[in-house]
Amino acid sequence: MQIYRARVFDTPTDPFAGGGLRSGSDVAIVVDSGRIVARADFATARERHPYAEVVDLRAGVLLPGFVDTHVHFPQVRAIGHLGRPLLDWLDECALPEEAKLRDETYAAGVATDFLTGLTSAGTTSAMVFGSHFATAVDILFAAAAEVGLRMTTGLVTSDRNLPEVLLTDVDRSVAESQRLIDDWHGRGRLRFAVTPRFSFSAGPELLAAGGALVADNPGIWVTSHLNENRDEIAGVAEIHPEALDYLDTYDRAGLLGERTILAHNVHPRDRELARMAEAGAAAAHCPTSNSALASGFFPLGRHLDAGVRVALGSDVGAGNGFCLLKEGVQAYFMQQLDPAGGVPLTSTHLLHLATASGAAALDLDAEVGDLSVGKRFDAVYVDPVAGQPLAVGLDYAESDEDALAKIFALGTPADLTRVWIDGEPVKG
Template identity: 35%
Template sequence: MAELHLGQVLEYRGDALVEGPEAVTHRRHGALLVEGGKIAAIGEADDLRADHPQARVTDHGAHLLSPGFVDAHVHYPQTAIIASWGKRLIDWLNHYTFPEEISFADPAHATEIANLYLDLALENGSTTMCSYCTIHPGSVDAFFTAAQARGMRAAAGKTCMDRNAPDGLRDTPQSAYDNSKALLERWHGEDRLSYVITPRFSPTSSADQLAALGALWAEHPDCLMQTHLSEQVDEIAWVKELYPNARDYLDTYETYGLLGENALYGHAIHLEPREADRIKETGAALIHCPTSNTFIGSGLFDWPKRLAEGQRIGLATDTGGGSSFSMLRTMAAAYEIGQLTHKPLHPAQLWWLATQGSAQAMGMGDKIGALAPGMEADFIAVDLASTHAIAQRAARAEDIWEAIFPTIMMGDDRAIAGVWTLGEKRR
């Protein structure tokens, strides 16, 4: 049976990162008609009720009906080490990340953490994410199996590392290629799942391994490729030592076929002009991870430059270097970084980044990240008065964005009143 969801509704009519609130239509008394796992219609509540009298009605009152959040860069294996104290990037990996990832050789542990992570993501309103797994193929199987059980559109890949990592966390160029190809053939396109070719970053992959993964991507160009780029200045210096002939950090990927339209580069804080030009030219995406960038002390994403360049940008929690599972907290951090770089983002820009912006970065903007006829029915109901502090501020709002902004800045999982994937209630 068709189901009609009533509430406040946001519709995107353009790129809100560029156009701001003018690209968004707000319906105070709106509705979504969901049928067969997709959005069949969107409009005014009274009109849709009259047109579809047989539909089952769910009235969400003043709650905001929004696309589910799309988290474009996470490390689900780091769920248990989130909010660990006092390390910068390289020390973080050696002290926290690598010891935790070694434990994913146990399929039961991988399954436990995959289920825990996805439950936490859904509690916080994230219905899609792009995740790094570990070097163990079983970590990919665990993640995709758990996502499939929840009806989620999800992307992930086996992390590949053949150097500068401890015993138990290194593969080889050949095994990275072979295992990634086998996983790709098993999972890519299965239900709502997408495989992502995943070199962790240049310091942990030899030139031979990067070349092998570049060859695999050339064989499967419809796949995404994810990695890290220019997160910290000492990381960049290390890359220069390891790849002395490279023009810059990006060139360590470009040389081996790991630059293209379906590439996702996490962080991208300290870009050289050539790097920014090539990323824009090829249509690759930058994934902004604001809570991670501040928590690990990496630096400030250069919003004025990146917006002026017209880069494709997604937003991400970067669990667990990021300090929250919440895309609301992530939006708040992006706003704060925008203030520090003299380019504060409007709430419409922030919400768009967390939904359609990240979906477009992942090449899924025609399926998820917006409420429109034909889109997959992944949506959330957001309580814009979820706490006393938020409610008293929202009560003074003069427009929808002033009502939404307190939830962006102070909201958490309590604001997520309901979560649906393919029209099925998950929370």
């Protein structure tokens, strides 16, 4: 049994629905076999658990582990290409790199880089866009099992508009996906997601084959892209003339439900928002990616008004890094700048988006997302080097919300000195 003694911030109540920041300056989180069994002020907890090991974290701030709802495994080595819109960036930067994962040795190296990137940035749960190669997906599952990441991922499928080496067909995609489901879905913290790349590279038959997998395997997940870029949206309309709109390409294939997470949705129609809300699907908002590819301003207010669940994604490698602190502050910037009028976000909103919202989108909120009694101990320790701007900011912050704003504004993976998943250290 351990007592983690720290200044703790988390968001067990939704700030978009009147909730606020829960904070305490000398909190004891009592953990037994990875589960939080008590939470009290330190003096009380010490009295109740005199023999527990005390982990003294009073020099910094303890947060729940971050939940990244959209991040691409094969793109870790392609982060940082600037100056292109989506379809050019895919052709020139992302897809040539993704083709290299056909080589198993290369894929294993990428899996190590990818998982190090995630855990170093404090991400403890993730919806991961996998690879077009089933062997690379096996390699990723095995590596994530070793690290202990709570990961949902799958075989990426496409049957057009991509380099030949990345294409599949209905029979092969179903056989490979079913084999991966049988081998990995529900093993430890791992789950499978049907992952058509996007309706620009998947025809109706391939999408329907994904829907049939969902029908045959209750409990598996779905992820893809939606309404990211205007040229992409126009292309999807040409490929899918039968569909009402972009969302409907997935819906009519049986891919839309409570276990569906769709990235971007920068340019939605009202009908699509209403239908996403009705189906219980979540949107993964990826602010640095939307900025880097000039995709547009995410209409957060329209999502909230329609009742669509929203969480945060790094979208590495179009996104500019793994750290959800950066995504949070970029979400804030973009809402500030949106000419159509954005939602004013506080640091409490940003923490909720980076933790509890993602946990809810992934249906992991009974287990993680905040540091309440009964949850698993997935946590991040923010401990900046003394004298650095973040350390100074925390020393001079005027309130807990102000201190949290400084963490989002100034925090980098280097400041996240310790990370735990299920009570086990994965960093530090």
